[in-house]
Structure formats: C-alpha cells, structure tokens
Amino acid sequence: MRITKLKKDNLFPFLEIISEEADLWVPVKKEDKHVFKVVDDFSEIEMNSTRTILPPRKIFLPPNFNMFSVSEKGYKEDFSHVTKKILFGVHPCDIHGLIILDNFNKQAYLDSYYLEARKNTLILGLSCWPDEYCFAKSSNTHVIEEGYDLFFTNLEDFFLVWIGSSQGDDLIRLKPELFDEELKNKDIQTYINWQAERNNAYKWNINFAALPDLMELKYKDPLWERLGDACLACGSCSNVCPTCNCYNIMDKQCLGGKDGKIMRHWDACTLKEYSEVAGGENFREKRADRLKLWYTHKLQAYISKYGKPSCVGCGRCIATCPVDINVRTVGKALIGEEVDAFWARINKEVTK
Amino acid sequence: MEKDKNGKLKIGIYELTGCAGDALLILDCEKELVSIFKAANIQSFLMAKSDNIDGELDVALVEGSVTTEKEKEELLDIRKRAKVVVGIGTCACFGGIQAVFLDKKEWEKNFKKVYGDIKMKHVKPVQSKPINAYIEVDYYLPGCPIGKEQFLSTFNRIIRGNPPELYGFPVCVECKWNENDCLLNKDIPCLGPVTRAGCGSICINHNLPCVGCWGPVEDANLTSEFKLLREKGFDYDFIKKKMATFSGTGMADFLGKLEGEKK
Numbered sequence: 001m002r003i004t005k006l007k008k009d010n011l012f013p014f015l016e017i018i019s020e021e022a023d024l025w026v027p028v029k030k031e032d033k034h035v036f037k038v039v040d041d042f043s044e045i046e047m048n049s050t051r052t053i054l055p056p057r058k059i060f061l062p063p064n065f066n067m068f069s070v071s072e073k074g075y076k077e078d079f080s081h082v083t084k085k086i087l088f089g090v091h092p093c094d095i096h097g098l099i100i101l102d103n104f105n106k107q108a109y110l111d112s113y114y115l116e117a118r119k120n121t122l123i124l125g126l127s128c129w130p131d132e133y134c135f136a137k138s139s140n141t142h143v144i145e146e147g148y149d150l151f152f153t154n155l156e157d158f159f160l161v162w163i164g165s166s167q168g169d170d171l172i173r174l175k176p177e178l179f180d181e182e183l184k185n186k187d188i189q190t191y192i193n194w195q196a197e198r199n200n201a202y203k204w205n206i207n208f209a210a211l212p213d214l215m216e217l218k219y220k221d222p223l224w225e226r227l228g229d230a231c232l233a234c235g236s237c238s239n240v241c242p243t244c245n246c247y248n249i250m251d252k253q254c255l256g257g258k259d260g261k262i263m264r265h266w267d268a269c270t271l272k273e274y275s276e277v278a279g280g281e282n283f284r285e286k287r288a289d290r291l292k293l294w295y296t297h298k299l300q301a302y303i304s305k306y307g308k309p310s311c312v313g314c315g316r317c318i319a320t321c322p323v324d325i326n327v328r329t330v331g332k333a334l335i336g337e338e339v340d341a342f343w344a345r346i347n348k349e350v351t352k
Numbered sequence: 353m354e355k356d357k358n359g360k361l362k363i364g365i366y367e368l369t370g371c372a373g374d375a376l377l378i379l380d381c382e383k384e385l386v387s388i389f390k391a392a393n394i395q396s397f398l399m400a401k402s403d404n405i406d407g408e409l410d411v412a413l414v415e416g417s418v419t420t421e422k423e424k425e426e427l428l429d430i431r432k433r434a435k436v437v438v439g440i441g442t443c444a445c446f447g448g449i450q451a452v453f454l455d456k457k458e459w460e461k462n463f464k465k466v467y468g469d470i471k472m473k474h475v476k477p478v479q480s481k482p483i484n485a486y487i488e489v490d491y492y493l494p495g496c497p498i499g500k501e502q503f504l505s506t507f508n509r510i511i512r513g514n515p516p517e518l519y520g521f522p523v524c525v526e527c528k529w530n531e532n533d534c535l536l537n538k539d540i541p542c543l544g545p546v547t548r549a550g551c552g553s554i555c556i557n558h559n560l561p562c563v564g565c566w567g568p569v570e571d572a573n574l575t576s577e578f579k580l581l582r583e584k585g586f587d588y589d590f591i592k593k594k595m596a597t598f599s600g601t602g603m604a605d606f607l608g609k610l611e612g613e614k615k
C-alpha cells in the first residue's frame with residue numbers, strides 16, 4: 001500500500017477538484033453534534049468531528065426510500081438514491097461498520113439497493129481522536145486496513161494519506177502535484193508519536209472476549225427485566241448503530257390511479273411491531289426480550305460467527321440513549337460491575 | 353364491502369367535538385381533492401358539501417370526541433349505518449385536549465366552575481370521551497391534525513378494502529431519521545418516546561420538544577418517561593399536565609395510578 005503526504009493547505013484544493021467528480025459528503029456541525037452533509041463551503045467541514053448523529057449508512061440506504069415504482073405495466077426498480085458520491089471524513093470505526101454491512105448485504109440475498117450505492121461511493125477515511133464515549137480500541141476498530149479508497153491521518157500541518165484502492169489512486173492523479181511522495185524521517189516520527197498518544201487516549205475499555213459467554217450465562221438474569229423497565233422502546237440505539245440494517249416495507253398507492261410506490265424504511269428489533277407476525281402474534285412483546293435480542297446480536301451471535309463483535313465502538317448508543325441503555329452500561333453490568341445509569345436507578349425512589 | 357352502481361364505496365365524513373382540523377385537512381388536500389371525490393362516493397361531508405345523505409355507508413370517518421348526549425346518539429347512529437368506522441384525529445382516538453380531566457368528579461367540579469348552575473336546554477353535556485367509549489372502532493388514524501400523506505394513503509387503502517398501514521413506533525424514530533440530537537439528553541422535556549410517529553418529528557426538527565399531539569404510542573413506557581423527567585428535575589404537576597394534554601383518556605389510567613402512589 002502506498003502512503004503519500006498532503007500539506008493541510010492543499011486539502012481544500014484537492015476536495016475542490018474531486019467534488020467535480022461526485023457529490024462530496026463531509027462531516028459538519030449540527031448544533032453541538034455532527035452530521036454528514038453535502039456543502040458548498042468547505043470551511044464548514046469539521047476536521048475534528050466526533051461521531052455523526054447517524055452513521056454513514058444513511059448515505060447508502062436512506063432512512064426511507066422508494067424501492068419500486070408500480071404501474072399497470074408492472075414494476076420498475078428505483079435506484080434514484082444511487083448517485084456518484086465521495087464520502088470524506090469517515091472514521092475507522094465507521095469504515096469497520098460498513099465492512100460489516102458489506103458482509104451482511106452480500107450474504108445469501110444480495111441487497112442491490114445497498115450494493116449499488118456502495119459501488120458508486122468512494123470512502124475517504126479520516127483519523128480521529130477518542131472522546132469520553134469512544135471505545136473503538138476495545139473492538140480493535142480504531143485502526144483500519146481495508147474498506148477505504150483513501151485514508152487521511154491528521155497530523156500537525158500535514159496528512160499522511162494511505163491509498164487503499166486504484167480508484168483512490170485515480171483521485172490523487174487528478175492533481176498529483178498537491179501531494180508529496182517524499183516522506184521525511186521527521187514526518188514518520190510525527191506519525192509514530194501521534195499513534196502512540198492516540199492509542200493511550202482511550203479513556204475506558206470493554207472486554208469483548210468475555211461477553212459471548214456472559215450473555216449465555218446471564219440470559220435469564222434479572223438484569224434484562226431491569227433494562228426493560230427503563231427502555232423507552234424509541235429505537236434510537238438501532239437507528240444510530242452503524243451495523244444495524246433491518247428494514248420494513250410499506251405500500252403507497254396513488255389515490256384513484258393505478259400507480260404506486262413500495263417504500264422501504266429503517267426498522268429496529270427494539271421496536272414492538274418488528275416481531276409481530278400475521279395474526280397479530282408477537283414473539284418479543286416485552287421490551288426486555290427485545291433488548292436481549294439486540295445485545296445477543298451485537299455481543300454474542302456475531303462474535304461466534306465472524307470472530308468479532310458487530311459493535312465497532314463508535315459510542316453512538318452511549319451518546320444517544322436517554323435512559324443510558326448502551327453497550328458500555330450493559331457490558332459493565334454483564335461483567336458484574338456497578339453501573340451508574342438511569343436504568344439502574346429507575347426502580348429506586350425518585351427524590352425531588 | 354359493497355360498491356355502489358358506479359363501483360365506488362359509500363363514505364361519510366363526520367365531525368363531533370374538536371377543532372374540525374381533520375376535516376379541514378381533508379379539504380386542504382387540494383391537489384388530490386378531485387381524486388378523493390372521484391375515487392369514492394362521498395355521501396356526507398358537512399364541511400365540503402350541502403347535499404348530505406345519511407344512509408347506509410361502507411366507511412365512516414369520524415373526527416372529534418363525544419361531549420354531548422346528542423353526539424352520542426349521532427355516533428351510535430353512524431355505527432349502525434356504517435360497515436367500517438375509522439376514528440380520525442387525536443380527539444376521536446383519545447378524547448383530545450377536552451378530555452384532560454382525570455375523573456368524573458373533577459370534571460363536574462370544573463364544569464360547574466365555568467358554567468355555573470345553568471340548565472342546558474338543547475344539549476346535555478357529558479365528559480369528553482373518545483369514540484371508542486361508546487362504539488366499536490375498526491381503525492384509528494391519530495394526529496392533531498392528521499397528516500396529509502397519512503390520510504391519503506390510509507383513505508386509499510380503505511377504499512380498496514385494505515386496513516390502514518401506519519407507523520406503530522414513536523416519534524423518536526422519525527426524529528432520528530431527520531438526524532436530530534435528542535432533546536431529552538439536553539434536559540428538555542420531550543414526549544417523543546411516548547408519542548405516535550407520523551408527523552415527521554416536525555417540532556423537534558425546529559428544536560421544539562414534542563408535546564404528544566398524535567397521542568400515545570401503543571408501546572409507550574409512560575413510567576420510564578415520567579421518572580426520567582422527574583430525575584431531570586421537572587415538577588410532578590408539570591409532567592402530569594404535559595403528558596395529559598393530548599393523550600386524553602389514554603393517559604388517565606396511568607396518571608390516576610401515579611396519583612394513588614403520590615398519596
């Protein structure tokens with residue numbers, strides 16, 4: 001793999017050139033959080049952004065889109081969400097999330113809506129610095145070796161740029177004079193120091209290796225009922241998770257006419273209707289059972305199948321759940337640690 | 353369902369006590385209005401036409417809650433005439449703002465406070481209740497008012513003999529789709545988690561907390577929402593008022609229970 005160097009002053013000129021090739025999505029501020037967006041003004045780009053509210057999968061499969069347009073003549077697949085895109089500023093954990101989704105969508109049934117969008121999108125990764133919610137080092141997703149076209153490591157006044165694909169290389173060849181192939185020893189040392197310091201910056205960790213067994217051993221633990229008592233069943237943990245991928249389909253027929261649409265929207269196993277079947281039966285009516293399923297998938301089932309959790313340590317569930325049900329508190333509780341969380345307090349008397 | 357001689361279902365749209373916002377919303381579907389009247393035989397729709405016939409119906413859409421004996425009779429009559437009854441809007445589904453009072457005694461006290469001892473000649477008022485307090489309701493279409501998209505797709509399904517297909521999840525789901533930061537996490541009292549989706553999280557998109565106007569979602573965890581707001585320092589009565597505003601009788605049982613716990 002080739003590694004080159006880009007002076008920070010040359011970043012915007014580079015983005016300017018590549019944005020002529022495709023829609024450029026970048027991390028920007030939304031109040032005190034971040035989101036991926038297409039912008040006209042590159043100064044809006046947040047180079048030191050934390051996790052975006054929604055993971056990058058929103059760019060491949062929008063929360064709600066039309067799968068088929070139906071008419072008397074039959075149906076026609078709608079791929080209007082598939083356009084040429086470049087996604088800049090994707091953190092390593094989110095690239096790992098995309099790799100997990102790639103595997104999933106390439107399994108028995110090929111999901112062309114995802115795969116077509118993925119094929120038409122270039123991933124330009126960007127290094128990041130952990131905040132209090134990040135635990136990507138625990139899942140070993142703080143580093144990335146595949147799944148990107150270019151990867152930018154953000155150092156003092158320059159980026160080290162990893163070229164991960166021939167398409168990434170093509171982007172550089174649009175204006176190679178912006179890049180500097182000659183790396184100085186000093187640059188390399190800067191990178192080594194940065195890496196050591198970054199690896200030490202993770203404030204907490206979780207022992208993923210212990211969790212599959214603990215999920216099994218504590219499958220009937222009262223913990224799940226306690227979590228279920230507090231869970232608002234809002235589905236936010238699933239919506240913000242970079243590896244969740246469930247969806248539901250609804251028919252939208254046009255009034256009077258014979259045309260219609262078949263809409264596909266994000267669904268979540270943490271929502272009640274998800275497990276409802278014909279006849280109105282529901283296999284997971286209780287919130288505790290739904291949470292158990294979600295955590296079994298993230299912390300146990302995926303590990304036994306693929307040798308790694310389907311949690312990439314991005315910290316979105318921690319930043320999002322209003323009642324503190326997240327991989328950190330659930331993981332800690334499984335391990336038997338004391339947890340400071342709303343769900344752990346809920347059944348105690350609330351004082352004024 | 354039988355169709356009339358033109359192959360259309362006979363439909364009636366009725367308004368009980370409410371702001372008539374749902375009927376107005378149907379009229380406000382200007383682009384689709386001709387299609388609505390073409391697709392079905394609209395027998396009765398007081399806001400839209402004067403030649404209303406109160407005969408047998410395939411589908412009755414009923415807006416508003418029941419607040420008088422007369423409305424009660426009217427509703428029972430609609431039920432008798434219609435094969436399918438759909439409650440439209442939060443008032444019909446849950447009782448609406450006018451159903452916030454918790455028990456009958458409290459309602460009588462309030463009624464007396466407002467109207468004094470006067471005898472009502474033409475109407476006999478009763479405590480506001482959703483239509484399912486008196487009749488069996490086949491489908492519900494909540495919203496305050498109902499949404500255009502939601503109404504058109506539901507109407508379309510119903511005239512084809514299909515049940516409505518609505519979002520059964522809370523506002524939070526749409527709110528996340530719109531990539532809003534959670535207001536509860538900023539200690540703003542938002543009812544998104546206990547309120548039915550369909551509005552497109554319009555208030556939160558504008559940084560205003562959800563007031564619950566689409567009524568409670570089936571799977572609402574009221575206890576957790578209540579305790580969460582308490583922990584964030586909100587006053588007992590403030591939360592009670594906020595939660596009761598739009599949920600009508602849907603929240604009365606829950607709040608009644610809390611009242612019991614308080615004492």
